[in-house]
Amino acid sequence: MSQLRITQFILMTCIISIGMGQFIVFAVLAPLIRSVGLQEVHGGLILSFSSVIYALSSGVWGRVSSVSGRRRVILVGLIGYCLGTLLFSAVFFAGLQLWMQGTLLFLSLCLARMLQSVLMGATAPAATAYMADITTPEQRVKGMGLLGSAHSLGTILGPAVAAPLILLHLLAPLLAASAMTLLTALVVWKALPGLPSSNRANVHIGREILNTVKSYFDSRYADILLIGVLMFMSYAMSQQTVGYLVQDRLQISPQETATIVAHAFIFSAVFALIGQFAVVAKLRLASNTLLLIGLPLMLVGYLVLLQLQMERDALIAFSFIGFGFGLAMPGFSASASLSVSAEEQGAVAGVIAGAPALGFILGPTFGAMLYEFDEMAPYGASAVLNGLLALAVLRRQISHRNSPTH
Incomplete structure (x- = not known):
């Protein structure tokens, strides 16, 4: 196996580890929230607050990786995720033991998750920028597809x-996630080659946060970033409320709910992998084309959730959502990456990594509020939003074809 393939495999392992941890949290969060006496909107707010921190920190870490080195920043993210997950689990344990309740418990969970997000935001942008560093523009879609496949495998x-x-x-999966990220950090420390930093200037955190905020409004990729953020927002609305829907529709226990949700997420990820390996890697479609196929497939999944009556419906719905997401995500990542020069890959990688977090700022809370209003509302809203996004991508593609520079 060539050194390039070994390096790509290690980068994929990093994303697998983070993906595993995130989807373990998503699978158990809804039953945990109800088990400690909190409401649906509390679960949404915990994710929303931490997503704000993640969106800001990932942009900063992307830039820091250009100065301090990709490998070092990847390690910061993995070790931070390990320690942060332990803290998050400890607070939930205190809630289950009734040592903390109500507002104190909610605020403690928010703080723990936000502290975790500051550090865990380092891994994805640094790994994405590393992949951009070792691939040519012609290989970029495939390289980003590998990271997308790794994320799907993690899920x-x-x-x-x-x-x-x-x-x-209920907390055992979180402890397993912490152990996995620690093992991955050891692999990175031992086996991932370092790359020369593209910029040796000092990093000023305040200035980098300001630059990160500005980077989200860069006209070269602002349109595709907005599409990506709204795609993640619709995904978050459905993903973070499906546990409540399953428990309420099927009238089952928290453990049974978490098991069904875990199975649905497995189906989602399997079909995402199928999409990435069978379509993205083999057919070499343009990034806009991937979005035009993926977004409508996700829409179908949201429509199936509207009719959920049994476990099978959840599995079918997330199969469509996963397959569509598996195409749309590398399409989004490649579109953003190809819009800037090689020297700016660290910065745009932070923006790419921050897009899911931006979607998760409003998605979980908005989804929970819609669910409390009507249990079908989050899925109807997600379907409509994805339809509008597909039209926006089509318009973007037509505009680029008619542009004198294309």
Whole structure:
């Protein structure tokens, strides 16, 4: 195996580890929230607050990786994720033991998750920028597709690990996620080659935060960034409320709910991998084309959730959502990456990594509020939004074709 393939494999392992951890949290959060006496909107707010921090920190870490080195920043993110997950689990344990309740518990969970987000935001942008560094523009879509596939594999392994561990304790999957990221950090430390930094200037955090905020409004990729953020927002609205929907529709226990949600996420990730390996890697479609196929497929999944009556419906819905997401995500990442020069890949990688977080700022809370209003509202809203996004991508593609520079 060539050094390039080994390096790409290690980068994929980093994304797998983070994906596992995130989807373990998503699988158990809804039943945990109800088990400690909090409401649906509290779960949404916890994710929303932490997503604000993640969106800001990922942009900063992307720029820092250009100065301090990709490998070092990847390690910061992995170790930070490990420690942050332990803290998040400890606060939930205190809630389950009734040592903390109500507002104190909610604020403690928010703080723990936000502290975790400051550091875990380092891994994805640094790994994305590293992949951009070692691929040519012609290889960029495939390289980003590999990272997308790694994320999908992580979302398979995460729920797959969570499903049996949930039977031991609701917090057991979170502890497993912490252990996995620590092991991945050891692999990176031992085996990932360092790359020369593209910029040796000092990093001023305040200035970098300001630059990060400005980078989200860069006219070269502002349109595709908005499409990506809204895609993640619609995804978050459905993903973060499906646990409540399953429990309420099927009238089952928190453990049974978490198991069904884990199975649905596994189906989602399997079909995302199929899309990435069978379509993205093999057909070499343009980035806009991937979005035009992926967004309508996700829309179909949201429509299926509107009719959920049994576990099978959740599995079918997330199969469509996963397949569509598996195409749309690398399409979005490649579109943004190709819009800037090689010297700016660290900065745009932070923006790419921050897009899901921006979508998760409003998505979980908005979805929870819609769910409390009407249990079908989040899925109807997600379907409509994805339809509008597909039209926006089509307009963008037509505009680029008619542009004198294309």
